[in-house]
Amino acid sequence: xxxxxxxxxxxxxxxxxxxxxxxxxxxxxxxxxxxxxxxxxxxxxxxxxxxxxxxxxxxxxxxxxxxxxxxxxxxxxxxxxxxxxxxxxxxxxxxxxxxxxxxxxxxxxxxxxxxxxxxxxxxxxxxxxxxxxxxxxxxxxxxxxxxxxxxxxxxxxxxxxxxxxxxxxxxxxxxxxxxxxxxxxxxxxxxxxxxxxxxxxxxxxxxxxxxxxxxxxxxxxxxxxxxxxxxxxxxxxxxxxxxxxxxxxxxxxxxxxxxxxxxxxxxxxxxxxxxxxxxxxxxxxxxxxxxxxxxxxxxxxxxxxxxxxxxxxxxxxxxxxxxxxxxxxxxxxxxxxxxxxxxxxxxxxxxxxxxxxxx
Numbered sequence: 001x002x003x004x005x006x007x008x009x010x011x012x013x014x015x016x017x018x019x020x021x022x023x024x025x026x027x028x029x030x031x032x033x034x035x036x037x038x039x040x041x042x043x044x045x046x047x048x049x050x051x052x053x054x055x056x057x058x059x060x061x062x063x064x065x066x067x068x069x070x071x072x073x074x075x076x077x078x079x080x081x082x083x084x085x086x087x088x089x090x091x092x093x094x095x096x097x098x099x100x101x102x103x104x105x106x107x108x109x110x111x112x113x114x115x116x117x118x119x120x121x122x123x124x125x126x127x128x129x130x131x132x133x134x135x136x137x138x139x140x141x142x143x144x145x146x147x148x149x150x151x152x153x154x155x156x157x158x159x160x161x162x163x164x165x166x167x168x169x170x171x172x173x174x175x176x177x178x179x180x181x182x183x184x185x186x187x188x189x190x191x192x193x194x195x196x197x198x199x200x201x202x203x204x205x206x207x208x209x210x211x212x213x214x215x216x217x218x219x220x221x222x223x224x225x226x227x228x229x230x231x232x233x234x235x236x237x238x239x240x241x242x243x244x245x246x247x248x249x250x251x252x253x254x255x256x257x258x259x260x261x262x263x264x265x266x267x268x269x270x271x272x273x274x275x276x277x278x279x280x281x282x283x284x285x286x287x288x289x290x291x292x293x294x295x296x297x298x299x300x301x302x303x304x305x306x307x308x309x310x311x312x313x314x315x316x317x318x319x320x321x322x323x324x325x326x327x328x329x330x331x332x333x334x335x336x337x338x339x340x341x342x343x344x345x346x347x348x349x350x351x352x353x354x355x356x357x358x359x
Contacts, residue, residue, distance in 0.1 A: 048260045049080040052247065053092040054105035055163065056190050057085040058291045060210040060304060061132040061245050063283070064271045064311070065105045070286045071274060073267040076358040079260060081267075091160060096121070102253055103264070107131075107164035108246040108317075109325045111346040116329075116336040122254060123246035123347040125265045125315045127272065130234045131244040132310040133168060134213045136222040137205035138198055145205060145225065148176035151183050157197055157206025160187035164244070165207040170332040172226065172237065180332060191215075191294060198222055210303040211295040218295065229307040240324035243317060244310075251345070258351075265351035269315045270358045276313050280304030315352040322346060 054065050065083055068074055074081045084101065086092045092104045097119055104110070108123045115121075137145045144150065151173050158165040170180040188197040190212050197203045198221055205225060208216075216222040227233045234242050247268060254261055275283065280301035284292060292300030312318075322343040329336040 043075045043080055044078065047078050047080045048257075048263070049082070050102040050257075050260060050264075051082040051084060051100075052103040052105055052264075053084045053086050053095055053101040055086060055092050055107075056159065056209075057083060057105075059190055059212075060300075060307070061128055061310065062105050063287075063304075064127045064245070064268055064275070066288070066291070067275070067283070067286065068267045068271040070288070071271065071359070073270050073358050074264075077263040077267040077270075079263040079267070081264070091162075093162075096248075096250060102257075103247050103249045105245065105247055107167075108243045108248065108321070108347065109164055109167055109329060111248055112322075112326055112329050112341055112343070113167075113333065113336060115341055115346060116333070116339045120251040120345065121248050122251055122345065123243075123248040123317065124254060124261055124351050125268045126243050126246050126312045126317045126321075126347070126352075127268065127315070128245035128310050129241060129243055129312040129318050129321070130231055130310040131164075131168065131228045131238070131242050132209050132307055133165065133207050133228045133244075134209065134224055135169075135172070135205055135207050135226040136198070136213065136216050137225045138201065138203075138222050139220050141204055142223055147225070148172045148178060151176070151178045151205070153182065153184075154204040155184045155186055155202065157188040157194060157203035157208070158185050159189060159207075161185070163187075167328065167333070168238075169207055171328045174332045175237075195221065195294075210307060211292060211300050214299045214303050215295045218299065229310060231309065238324060238328055240327075241318045241321045242324050242328070243312070243321035246347070248347075254348070262351050262354065265315070266355050266358050269352055269355040272312060272315055273357075274359065275308070275311050280308070315355065316349050317347045 054062050056062055057066055092106055093110045095101045096104045111121050111123055156169055158169050169185060173180050173183055186203055188194050190208050194206060194208050194212050195215055226237055228237055283304055284297050284301040326341055
């Protein structure tokens with residue numbers, strides 16, 4: 001049985017987080033997308049409505065969801081979107097399967113895991129072509145932990161059980177000869193709670209993204225063990241292109257609401273194109289101030305510039321991506337091993353290919 005964090009350890013991290021400034025992760029906070037600030041249009045009273053739960057709205061890897069709101073693209077596309085922040089992608093997926101939300105902003109790999117469990121869902125637009133994840137370890141362990149091969153018995157921070165950071169952490173451990181059951185994987189979220197867990201030594205290493213990475217590095221709290229913010233880094237650690245953030249929905253919802261899905265995809269494809277044409281500073285200027293409060297606007301913009309390549313410029317699923325994700329799942333996930341997975345049913349490019357610009 002995999003060992004997990006104790007309630008006490010989580011309480012320590014959570015209480016410490018309250019003392020840290022700039023907490024930008026707001027679990028369960030709701031953001032209604034109509035009436036967006038920058039360039040917002042007027043949304044028709046009869047516009048279709050839906051809820052999208054995102055596995056950490058303030059993370060840069062999920063930037064397109066809030067950016068689309070800030071640019072007014074949901075309104076222009078003719079759809080009323082309610083964004084809900086849920087720090088863990090696994091929990092967001094459960095809410096979608098339960099019918100409590102219509103879409104999830106999370107990693108594509110959840111669709112593979114769901115199919116293995118007899119559920120049918122699909123990515124309708126690929127927003128990240130690279131995971132953008134970084135494995136950080138505490139600075140005082142720099143001479144002790146040199147690779148995941150040193151993870152046996154270590155406390156490893158993940159967003160939460162069943163999240164993509166959990167998936168990737170288990171894969172990296174397995175790849176380097178350490179059974180996931182020999183590690184202590186601890187759900188510490190992101191942002192202030194992640195930083196607090198590292199400062200309090202509740203975790204030895206942890207997987208997170210920008211802007212948390214910059215915050216940890218800025219005061220030498222931790223060092224980079226593995227970096228998947230580049231295509232080369234992703235290939236080295238995961239064996240190929242690893243499509244990450246996507247908008248995914250149950251197949252039943254997609255089939256029954258193609259017009260709504262198309263409007264959403266129109267907004268996201270336009271957002272992806274907007275990202276490619278603007279600098280980190282220009283993007284930061286549009287985003288809510290609390291998204292970069294913990295690290296500072298300049299550092300937030302610098303991080304965006306350095307990892308801009310993580311964003312998918314087209315929204316199309318990378319051709320070799322699903323196979324890489326399946327290989328990763330097959331390496332450690334007992335629910336997937338031995339199962340016949342029809343990758344063609346875990347994503348569709350239908351809506352991206354017919355997307356119309358909204359700007």
